Amino acid sequence: MSPSSTPRRRGSERTLELLDVTLSLAEEVGYRGLTVEAIARRAGVGKHTIYRRWPTIADLLLDALSHVWSSELDYRSQGAIRADLREQFLRSSYALSHAPLGPIYRAVIAAAQSDESLRAAIHSRFLKTVEESTLERINLAQQQGQLKSDADLAAVVEVLVGSLYYRWLLTDRAIDEGAVDGLIGMFMDAYGESGV
Amino acid sequence: MSPSSTPRRRGSERTLELLDVTLSLAEEVGYRGLTVEAIARRAGVGKHTIYRRWPTIADLLLDALSHVWSSELDYRSQGAIRADLREQFLRSSYALSHAPLGPIYRAVIAAAQSDESLRAAIHSRFLKTVEESTLERINLAQQQGQLKSDADLAAVVEVLVGSLYYRWLLTDRAIDEGAVDGLIGMFMDAYGESGV
DNA sequence: ACGTCAACGGCACATATCGTGCCGTTAGTG
DNA sequence: CACTAACGGCACGATATGTGCCGTTGACGT
Structure with a gap:
């Protein structure tokens, strides 16, 4: 494949990417779309990749809030x-x-x-x-x-x-x-x- | 069976009974126990009996609130x-x-x-x-x-x-x-x- | 240049809840 | 006494959670 398709595995860059996906999900489907599954699905990511970073969805959302609110x-x-x-x-x-x-x-x-x-x-x-x-x-x-x-x-x-x-x-x-x-x-x- | 065991099917009495069960569940297990399944289980009732009365659990809880708050x-x-x-x-x-x-x-x-x-x-x-x-x-x-x-x-x-x-x-x-x-x-x- | 290994994506699983469908039973009505 | 609607019990498909497993990939050290 050409290098245009997104490469996998980027450590802390993945973290920011997940926060961005969370924000865009909130933009488009609002409160109801903010599930671990939906975020993982849209990010093209295994659920582990999310759970590895945040113990619960609430922790993810708290970080997403910080990210957009500062x-x-x-x-x-x-x-x-x-x-x-x-x-x-x-x-x-x-x-x-x-x-x-x-x-x-x-x-x-x-x-x-x-x-x-x-x-x-x-x-x-x-x-x-x-x-x-x-x-x-x-x-x-x-x-x-x-x-x-x-x-x-x-x-x-x-x-x-x-x-x-x-x-x-x-x-x-x-x-x-x-x-x-x-x-x-x-x-x-x-x-x-x-x-x- | 002796008449001591609760008879089934009582129309609007069942409604009050379900409100009471909802209140007692809130007493004992709090917010987390307030699901349709849990209420039906404790009341010894089919879920239909609840859905027949309230389209969503929120409507049930609103009625339960009225019942206790007046x-x-x-x-x-x-x-x-x-x-x-x-x-x-x-x-x-x-x-x-x-x-x-x-x-x-x-x-x-x-x-x-x-x-x-x-x-x-x-x-x-x-x-x-x-x-x-x-x-x-x-x-x-x-x-x-x-x-x-x-x-x-x-x-x-x-x-x-x-x-x-x-x-x-x-x-x-x-x-x-x-x-x-x-x-x-x-x-x-x-x-x-x-x-x- | 090559190996190593943790991070990763994908899949499956057990559990729980929702809302609905079906079926046999029971209680109230006429 | 028959009829009928309400009922309890069960099963289902859909969706979400949190965890486990496996084969792949990419970053890093040598």
């Missing part, structure tokens, strides 16, 4: 707190609502409902990061006098993040600009220093 | 808004965190992540009720002058409910008195009329 997490931190939150929430919400991140994340969260340690893994690998970066950003705003100084911001962050995830996971309402503006408006009404 | 939804509405919210949130959180409601609800929510219409069904059958009854209670408080008159309470309710569900579904933090008091404290700080 650029979404950091705040730009350059403008007013209201504008920065708005941009960050809209960007995150867009990612949640579209392939490939949306279907994969949904699949992991669904699986986590029957696996407490997976729930903890999701929280420590993703949600904790979201909470912490948001906390840093509003802590900065508080230091700059844009927020009341007596607010318990750590608790506030959980409420902000929770509100978005609730809407995403459990309602059929979109996380649109109206929803984000409403949430941030509420936050600023409650904690913004008047006049900011 | 008494948890209504506010007592007799005290101060802060105390009423506290009691209601703690009661709901306890139900979410314990069998049989917790495992069944988790199973339905997991299934709903791959089924948009199921997500809508959950929202309209349960979450909408929760949101509405909470909204009614804090609307009453607003009319009684316990809350600021310009607050957008409908949006606030989504945030309150979302915060509890987020913690329940996606973190390993318990919804304890501290969490509830923190949430309500934030709500009252933001919207309570000073001195209430």
Whole structure:
């Protein structure tokens, strides 16, 4: 055969290839297609090649999430707190609502409902990061006098993040600009220093 | 045989029996045991008897949820808004965190992540009720002058409910008195009329 | 250039679940 | 007492999981 057909066996390159196949499956068939069999089939790979790398499909999906999500997490931190939150929430919400991140994340969260340690893994690998970066950003705003100084911001962050995830996971309402503006408006009404 | 052994075939009584078996399975083996096969096996019933009543397991679980949840939804509405919210949130959180409601609800929510219409069904059958009854209670408080008159309470309710569900579904933090008091404290700080 | 060996693809297997079909039995109705 | 629908039990095909086996391939050291 000509060298055009893909050569086999490439160690860690195979790993990236499998992550890409996982992402493209999520693009095309969504949550339902994210099985070990389907991924192996599409990748032209034995199931062992997947199980050798990830003990369960959840671990694969967690890595696939990391692979696609890294650029979404950091705040730009350059403008007013209201504008920065708005941009960050809209960007995150867009990612949640579209392939490939949306279907994969949904699949992991669904699986986590029957696996407490997976729930903890999701929280420590993703949600904790979201909470912490948001906390840093509003802590900065508080230091700059844009927020009341007596607010318990750590608790506030959980409420902000929770509100978005609730809407995403459990309602059929979109996380649109109206929803984000409403949430941030509420936050600023409650904690913004008047006049900011 | 003596009449002591259960007679077969009882129409709508069988339906209630199946709901009870579903609840007891959730008690004992949790989320993982909630399969049609397992329920049929424990009930000593052919699978048809289940499929004849509910097109999918999700529909069965929705009915089982209704069966066990009806008494948890209504506010007592007799005290101060802060105390009423506290009691209601703690009661709901306890139900979410314990069998049989917790495992069944988790199973339905997991299934709903791959089924948009199921997500809508959950929202309209349960979450909408929760949101509405909470909204009614804090609307009453607003009319009684316990809350600021310009607050957008409908949006606030989504945030309150979302915060509890987020913690329940996606973190390993318990919804304890501290969490509830923190949430309500934030709500009252933001919207309570000073001195209430 | 050649050997070695782990990674690999392909296949099969045991197990579990889903949803459906069939059949003989049983309970409620007229 | 006969009729009929609901029923329990069983089997089936389809699909997924996780593991085992086998022959092949490619990267690496010598």
